[in-house]
Amino acid sequence: MSSPDPQVRAARNPSSPPASPSPAVRGPVVAVTGAATGVGALLTERLAASEEIRQVVAIDERRGECAEAEWHILDVRDPAIAEKLRGADVVVHLALDLDLGSDAAARTAYNVRGTQTVLTAAAAAGVHRVVLCTSAMVYGALPDNELPLSEDAELRATAEATGVADLLEIERLARRAPRAHPGLNVTVVRPALLVGGTDTALTRYFESPRLLVVADSRPAWQFCHVDDLCTALEYAVLEKVDGELAVGCDGWLEQEEVEELSGIRRMELPSAVALGAAARLHRIGLTPSPAGDLAYTMYPWVVSGSRLHSAGWRPRWTNEEVLAELLEEVSGRHTVAGRRLGRKDATAAGAAGATVALLGAAAVVRRARKARRRI
Secondary structure (H helix, E strand, O other): OOOOOHHHHHHHOOOOOOOOOOOOOOOOEEEEEOOOOHHHHHHHHHHHOOOOOOEEEEEEOOOOOOOOOEEEEOOOOOOOHHHHHOOOOEEEEOOOOOOOOOOHHHHHHHHHHHHHHHHHHHHHOOOOEEEEEOOHHHHOOOOOOOOOEOOOOOOOOOOOOOOHHHHHHHHHHHHHHHHHOOOOEEEEEEEOEEEOOOOOHHHHHHHOOOEEEEOOOOOEEOEEEHHHHHHHHHHHHOOOOOOEEEEOOOOOEEHHHHHHHHOOOEEEEOHHHHHHHHHHHHHOOOOOOOHHHHHHHHOOOOEOOHHHHHOOOOOOOOHHHHHHHHHHHHOOOOEEOOEEOOHHHHHHHHHHOHHHHHHHHHHHHHHHHHHHHHO
16 A cells, blocks of 8 residues: 655655645735734734735834744834835835824824835835725714715815824825835725724723713714724735725714713713813813814714725624723723823712813813913
8 A cells, every 4th residue: 555645655666756845825925014012013913823924024113022023123214124125025014103192293203204214115125015004084074974985085184183194194105106116006094993902082082981072063983993904904915905995893883872882971062162172271281182183073984994895804893892892991091181080080070070170171271371471
């Protein structure tokens, strides 16, 4: 009886041709920037474990935990990144600073310059595809938005919300890159309100003792879990879909549904009061969120995700499930008007209600101004 092992058969019959080695993985080599933390770390782990990916090159300012990736430690604004990208087929650029506590000018310098450098370096290194990640916030939150918005909807956001000006500039760079670098394909992924280890003005909305509702507004809540964002990015990496891609849970939740599911009661204020107080508090540095962030709690910016759906992608999370996870994440945190409170302040805010806390913060503004006039 002949042995089933080809190497044994070859040893017994020297005239037989040598056995062919197992076929190597022929998938792409993928470089991920911002690979040590957040979505970048999750995506790096996912791609490194995939049988469809040949190799993962991880780039960040510090080494992350994925041992299977090939790590390069540098700032994405460093032109030397071009050498690190040589041999990569796809680059996923996730090195963005959207921290509420960052200096706005420094944040913009990092985000825009970093994206410019990555796009130029990718083209110089012979990379054929770059995947950028912005946000569905670039569509803008407006009272006449369709429900849901298509991927081709006009980007009508303004620069008044946290980080949105940077995201709009990144979108502009994405549109220009294929003209500046022929042969370079750029895919942009725009997630809905991202949840899963994130800290934004919109996730902090759910840390308040009351949910602020601006009178006569029309909120519609759509979430995107980071796990679903990673699978959508993987679709883009594997070239199953390209172009501008919106990603989020199917459908949306009305404000009344959010209040019922969360158990948090609303605080309703006239538009002029809410926007005016938010602008004043931000201007003197008492809160990290500009008044423009409020628009995203007032009007819909729900996306359809039709391109990903047509390619076979589906979200694993529902809006209800993501909201439940978000509420669990923020449990024990207390925020009013975007500013985190200590335990003592939080107790007072909870007892007095968010309206009193907000107007009380406005009173702090008035006292600060009077004090400055006396000096």
